[in-house]
Amino acid sequence: SQTIHQWPATLVQPVGSPLSLECTVEGTSNPNLYWYRQAAGRGLQLLFYSVGIGQISSEVPQNLSASRPQDRQFILSSKKLLLSDSGFYLCAWSGWELRGETQYFGPGTRLLVL
Amino acid sequence: AQSVAQPEDQVNVAEGNPLTVKCTYSVSGNPYLFWYVQYPNRGLQFLLKYITGDNLVKGSYGFEAEFNKSQTSFHLKKPSALVSDSALYFCAVRDGYSGGGADGLTFGKGTHLIIQP
Numbered sequence: 519s520q521t522i523h524q525w526p527a528t529l530v531q532p533v534g535s536p537l538s539l540e541c542t543v544e545g546t547s548n549p550n551l552y553w554y555r556q557a558a559g560r561g562l563q564l565l566f567y568s569v570g571i572g573q574i575s576s577e578v579p580q581n582l583s584a585s586r587p588q589d590r591q592f593i594l595s596s597k598k599l600l601l602s603d604s605g606f607y608l609c610a611w612s613g614w615e616l617r618g619e620t621q622y623f624g625p626g627t628r629l630l631v632l
Numbered sequence: 633a634q635s636v637a638q639p640e641d642q643v644n645v646a647e648g649n650p651l652t653v654k655c656t657y658s659v660s661g662n663p664y665l666f667w668y669v670q671y672p673n674r675g676l677q678f679l680l681k682y683i684t685g686d687n688l689v690k691g692s693y694g695f696e697a698e699f700n701k702s703q704t705s706f707h708l709k710k711p712s713a714l715v716s717d718s719a720l721y722f723c724a725v726r727d728g729y730s731g732g733g734a735d736g737l738t739f740g741k742g743t744h745l746i747i748q749p
Contacts, residue, residue: 524675552736562676562722564736577736608675620666621737623675 520545524609524624531631537582537596539627541609544590549611551592552621553584556606568592604631634659636725638740645713646748653708653743655723662728665706666737667697670720679721682706683728693717713747720744 521544531537543549553565564577566584574584581600585593592609607627612619635658645651657663664683668676680691687699697708706723721744724737 554736561741562737562739564738567736610676620678620681622678623668625675626673628673 520611520613520622522609522611522622522624524607524627526627527625528628529630531599531629533601533631534598537594537599537603537629539594539607539609539629541592541594541624542590543611546590546611546613548589549613550619551586552610552612553592553594554608554610554623556608556626558605562608566594599631601631604629634725634727634738636723636738636740638721638723638743640743641741642744642746644746644748647715648712651710651713651717651745651747653721653723653745655706655708655740656704657706657723657725658704659725659727663699663704663706664726664728665697665699666724666726667691667695667706667708668722668724670722670742676722679708715747715749718745718747 523542525540550569552567554562555565556562566574566576568574568586571586571589581596583595609624610621612621637656639654666681667679669679670676679695680689680697682689682699690696695710697706699706720742722742723740726735726737
């Protein structure tokens with residue numbers, strides 16, 4: 519069966535520091551991968567998605583970037599964190615279904631920027 | 633552009649009573665509709681989806697949802713609520729016009745479901 523991991527689970531970082539969040543998927547090949555941000559316990563916003571290694575699409579221009587160095591690894595980064603980057607970051611994957619690919623979410627990383 | 637509206641921030645239901653969580657959507661093509669549940673400090677769990685076929689879709693934990701094309705709605709329902717159903721519920725949509733692909737989902741703002749013993 520497929521599983522998705524995210525780490526760290528919780529992170530407290532000062533403003534201006536760098537960020538690296540990691541997401542890995544097991545039990546599937548060539549998944550579509552996604553990064554979402556959830557602010558204040560509500561409403562998910564799609565940040566990035568990827569259909570393959572090195573292929574990243576950005577939905578919202580901002581202080582963050584994403585990379586996919588391996589087939590089942592998706593990394594969210596920032597060079598300098600802002601207070602507004604605080605939130606709950608969720609990684610998701612989807613496989614190839616006939617239609618309507620279902621997205622499955624990881625446990626999330628809670629980021630607090632102080 | 634696609635959008636999802638969940639008109640209720642919170643729904644309160646007594647245990648054992650039927651529950652409904654409302655969702656309406658807007659897409660330019662065929663809607664692919666999803667419901668997810670989130671427990672505190674956890675990721676989202678997939679409940680059910682509508683792609684095509686029967687308008688009544690059955691999912692996990694006894695939940696079901698009814699697709700209504702004329703009203704552009706996809707309300708989540710359960711015949712008898714449990715205290716353990718208390719959580720945050722999200723409706724999501726993707727435009728299926730382009731067929732398969734990696735497009736992200738557009739989520740509603742979520743509805744807190746509170747089941748009172």
